[in-house]
Amino acid sequence: MIKEFKDFAMKGNLVDIAVGFVMGAAFKQVVTSFTGGIVSPLIGLIFNADFKSLKYILKEGVADATGKVTGETAIMYGEFLTHVIDFIIVAFVMFMVVKAINAMKKKEEPAPEAPKGPTQEELLVEIRDLLKK
Numbered sequence: 442m443i444k445e446f447k448d449f450a451m452k453g454n455l456v457d458i459a460v461g462f463v464m465g466a467a468f469k470q471v472v473t474s475f476t477g478g479i480v481s482p483l484i485g486l487i488f489n490a491d492f493k494s495l496k497y498i499l500k501e502g503v504a505d506a507t508g509k510v511t512g513e514t515a516i517m518y519g520e521f522l523t524h525v526i527d528f529i530i531v532a533f534v535m536f537m538v539v540k541a542i543n544a545m546k547k548k549e550e551p552a553p554e555a556p557k558g559p560t561q562e563e564l565l566v567e568i569r570d571l572l573k574k
Contacts, residue, residue: 465531472530476523497520 449455481492488495495518502513561568 465535466517468534469527469531472534473526476527480526481523491519493519495522536565 476494485492494547497518498513498515500512500514502510504510
């Protein structure tokens with residue numbers, strides 16, 4: 442069982458998936474910083490607010506002596522939209538990567554045809570001749 446697990450774990454596809462997963466996680470960090478540092482401020486200019494902090498307040502909170510608001514209930518749609526933009530960017534880049542890989546793959550040449558054997562009639566003639574002997 443241990444040998445089977447080792448064979449499974451060391452298969453090329455599994456290692457490729459692990460490398461892809463780690464690179465994808467690192468790429469997500471790049472996209473998140475791009476969205477948070479470049480895209481959100483530009484969109485924030487449109488709304489005259491920090492894009493990630495956009496929210497729809499359902500219930501007002503109470504500010505304490507330090508100015509911290511407690512008890513507020515809000516829908517954080519700015520943060521949600523930021524994550525949607527992150528997803529769209531990552532999905533588009535992954536689409537382009539897969540498209541490039543598929544274009545680089547060699548088109549498989551058709552396998553050479555196997556030499557043709559005798560036809561059914563030829564086999565029947567051989568059998569008939571053997572039976573005559």
